[in-house]
Amino acid sequence: MGTATVLSVVLVLAGVSQAANILFMSGVPSPSHYIWLRPLMYEMGRRGHNVTVLSADIEKQPPANVTYVHLENFYSTMYNTSMRQKLNFFDMANESPTKMLKLFDEFGLNLCEAAIKSEGLHFLLGYPTDFKFDLFLSDFMIGPCVPAIIMHRFKGVPYIPTTPYNAPSTAATVLGAYAYSGLVPNHVFDAPESMSFMQRVKNFYYDLYEMILHDTLMHPEADRIVRKLYPDAPPSNSFYKNVRLSLANINPIIQYKEPLMPNMIPVGGLQILPPKGLPEDLRKVVEGAKNGFILFSLGSNARSDLLGPERIRNILTAMERLPQYQFLWKFESDESKLPMAVPKNVFIRAWMPQNDLLAHPNVKLFITHSGLLSTQEAIWHGVPIIGFPVFADQFRNINYCVEAGIGKRLSIQHFQADELVQAVREVLGSDRYSARMKRISRLFRDQKETPLERAVWWCEWVLRNPDADLLQSRAMYMSWFQKYSYDVLTFYLAVILALVALAWKLLSIVKHSFLPSSTKSKVE
Known part of the structure; x- marks a missing residue:
C-alpha cells in the first residue's frame, strides 16, 4: 500500500472519529417519547461526541459527554387545567379523527408557547454566537415551531427529525413521501389495513384535512410564535430544506406496509435494550409464579389510576377470577385509593421495568394500551397481547396484532370483568397466539444490525457528509x-367541463335550428 493511500485512510478515519457537537431535543412531555430516543443519545455520547439534550425529561446523573438542558415548564403546560381537559386520554377513544388531528396541532403550538417562556430554551439560545452544532435531532411530534427557532439561531445545522410515534403522514410527507390514503390508515383513524371503500373515502378526507390543517393552522401560528423571538425569521417550514434524513420507529415486519422515501430510515424498536436484572421484590414475585405471570400496564400517559372506580373494579374482579396466574399491575397511586381490596394474586407497583419483565421467561401475557413501544417490546420478546387502545396510533397497533393473530382487542370504554376473563382464557388457552407471536418475534429480531446501530451509523453518515442532500426528493419542495x-x-377537470359545456351549447344550437322548421311543418 502506497504512502498516499495510507495517508488517505488515516485522514478518513480521523474525520469519522472526530467528536461532534450534537443537539437532541426531546420536547414532547411524554416519558415514552424520551425513553425511545435516550439509547441513541447515550450511544452517541459513548462514542465520544459532545451531546446536549434539550428535554422535558432529565437525568440526575447522565453518562459522560451528555449534558441536559431542562425544558422545565413543559409537563406543567401539558397537564394544566385547560389542556388536561382536552387530553383526557380515556375519553379520546370517543373523539373524531378530525378533532384528534386538530388537537395534535394545538398541542404542538402550546408547547412552542411554553418553549419561548422556558429558561432552558433561553439558556441554549444564549450560547456564544460563534458556537455551532454539527447535528440537530428532534422529536417530530413537537411540530415545526421549536425546531424552527433552534435552526434559525444555529443556522445551517443539518437536521434529522425523529418519530417514535410510528410514521405519521405529516412526518413522511416532510421528506416528500405520499400519504397513501388507499393503503395506510391515517395515524388517528381506527381502521384495518384492508380498508373498505367507505373507509378509504374517510381516510382520504382525514389525510387531506391534516395537510390543509398544517397549512392553515400549524405553520401560520408557528411563524407567529417564532417571530416573537426572531422577527426576521423565515417561514417555519422553510427549515425543512435542512432535513437530511429521518429516523422513524417503524419496521415492515410488525406493522402495516407502506412505501417510504430512501431517507426515511426504519429503526423500529430503537428503545429495546438487553434486559437487566429485576428489583428484588419483583424477582421474588415473578419467580414464585408457578403458572407464570401476566403484566398489566397502560403506559405513561393513560395512567391506570385515572380509569375510574368502575373500570378499576372490573379489572380487579377479572384478576381475582384467574387465581392460577400472578398479575403485575402498573398502578400509579396508593392502594388505598382502590375501590376494593387487592386480590392475593395481584402485585401492584407504581412503576414497572417493562422491557425487563417482558424478557423474563415466566411471562405469559401482556395487557397493554397498545402503545407502539409497548407493542414492539411484546413482539420482540414473543409475548402475546390483549390491547385496550385509548387514542391515536394505538388502534392501528392493536388492529395489526389482531389481524396477525398475535393479540386480542378489548374496549377500554365499555368492558366487563367477564370479557377480560374470557380474553385471557382464549389467548392462553391454546398455543395459537403464542406460536404466531414467536414466529413474528423471530422475523423482527432477524436483522443485520440492531436498530440502535443503524441509527448511529446514519447519524454519523450525516456528520461525515453534512452537505449531502442527494437523498432528498424533489417532492420536498413542492x-x-x-x-x-x-x-x-384540476386542469383535466376544467377541460372536461369545458368540453361538456361546449357540447351542450352545440346541442342547443342544433336543437333550436331544427325546432322552428319542425314546428312550422306541423302547423301547415
Whole structure:
C-alpha cells in the first residue's frame, strides 16, 4: 500500500472519529417519547461526541459527554387545567379523527408557547454566537415551531427529525413521501389495513384535512410564535430544506406496509435494550409464579389510576377470577385509593421495568394500551397481547396484532370483568397466539444490525457528509397540491367541463335550428 493511500485512510478515519457537537431535543412531555430516543443519545455520547439534550425529561446523573438542558415548564403546560381537559386520554377513544388531528396541532403550538417562556430554551439560545452544532435531532411530534427557532439561531445545522410515534403522514410527507390514503390508515383513524371503500373515502378526507390543517393552522401560528423571538425569521417550514434524513420507529415486519422515501430510515424498536436484572421484590414475585405471570400496564400517559372506580373494579374482579396466574399491575397511586381490596394474586407497583419483565421467561401475557413501544417490546420478546387502545396510533397497533393473530382487542370504554376473563382464557388457552407471536418475534429480531446501530451509523453518515442532500426528493419542495397532481387533475377537470359545456351549447344550437322548421311543418 502506497504512502498516499495510507495517508488517505488515516485522514478518513480521523474525520469519522472526530467528536461532534450534537443537539437532541426531546420536547414532547411524554416519558415514552424520551425513553425511545435516550439509547441513541447515550450511544452517541459513548462514542465520544459532545451531546446536549434539550428535554422535558432529565437525568440526575447522565453518562459522560451528555449534558441536559431542562425544558422545565413543559409537563406543567401539558397537564394544566385547560389542556388536561382536552387530553383526557380515556375519553379520546370517543373523539373524531378530525378533532384528534386538530388537537395534535394545538398541542404542538402550546408547547412552542411554553418553549419561548422556558429558561432552558433561553439558556441554549444564549450560547456564544460563534458556537455551532454539527447535528440537530428532534422529536417530530413537537411540530415545526421549536425546531424552527433552534435552526434559525444555529443556522445551517443539518437536521434529522425523529418519530417514535410510528410514521405519521405529516412526518413522511416532510421528506416528500405520499400519504397513501388507499393503503395506510391515517395515524388517528381506527381502521384495518384492508380498508373498505367507505373507509378509504374517510381516510382520504382525514389525510387531506391534516395537510390543509398544517397549512392553515400549524405553520401560520408557528411563524407567529417564532417571530416573537426572531422577527426576521423565515417561514417555519422553510427549515425543512435542512432535513437530511429521518429516523422513524417503524419496521415492515410488525406493522402495516407502506412505501417510504430512501431517507426515511426504519429503526423500529430503537428503545429495546438487553434486559437487566429485576428489583428484588419483583424477582421474588415473578419467580414464585408457578403458572407464570401476566403484566398489566397502560403506559405513561393513560395512567391506570385515572380509569375510574368502575373500570378499576372490573379489572380487579377479572384478576381475582384467574387465581392460577400472578398479575403485575402498573398502578400509579396508593392502594388505598382502590375501590376494593387487592386480590392475593395481584402485585401492584407504581412503576414497572417493562422491557425487563417482558424478557423474563415466566411471562405469559401482556395487557397493554397498545402503545407502539409497548407493542414492539411484546413482539420482540414473543409475548402475546390483549390491547385496550385509548387514542391515536394505538388502534392501528392493536388492529395489526389482531389481524396477525398475535393479540386480542378489548374496549377500554365499555368492558366487563367477564370479557377480560374470557380474553385471557382464549389467548392462553391454546398455543395459537403464542406460536404466531414467536414466529413474528423471530422475523423482527432477524436483522443485520440492531436498530440502535443503524441509527448511529446514519447519524454519523450525516456528520461525515453534512452537505449531502442527494437523498432528498424533489417532492420536498413542492406543495401538496402539486405533489399529488391535484393541479393537473384540476386542469383535466376544467377541460372536461369545458368540453361538456361546449357540447351542450352545440346541442342547443342544433336543437333550436331544427325546432322552428319542425314546428312550422306541423302547423301547415
